[in-house]
Amino acid sequence: MVRQGYASLLRGLLPEVEVSEAASGEQALQLVQDSIPNLVVMDLSLPGISGLETTRRLRQRLPQL
Numbered sequence: 001m002v003r004q005g006y007a008s009l010l011r012g013l014l015p016e017v018e019v020s021e022a023a024s025g026e027q028a029l030q031l032v033q034d035s036i037p038n039l040v041v042m043d044l045s046l047p048g049i050s051g052l053e054t055t056r057r058l059r060q061r062l063p064q065l
Helices: 003-014 025-034 052-060
Strands: none
Touching: 025 052
8 A cells, every 4th residue: 555655656746757566576576677767665574575685686686776
């Protein structure tokens, strides 16, 4: 619910920006394979792979992120 609220807020404030959502760390890692984000807002208590571990893996793949 919080994730959807943030996404809705970002879409409203920045309609020209693509906003993607992931419900798990695994899904976030999959989304990054399809398109490289400019910004990631991460929940540290994601189900499955934790948000902290997901962030670590994202930074390994995309050091500029």
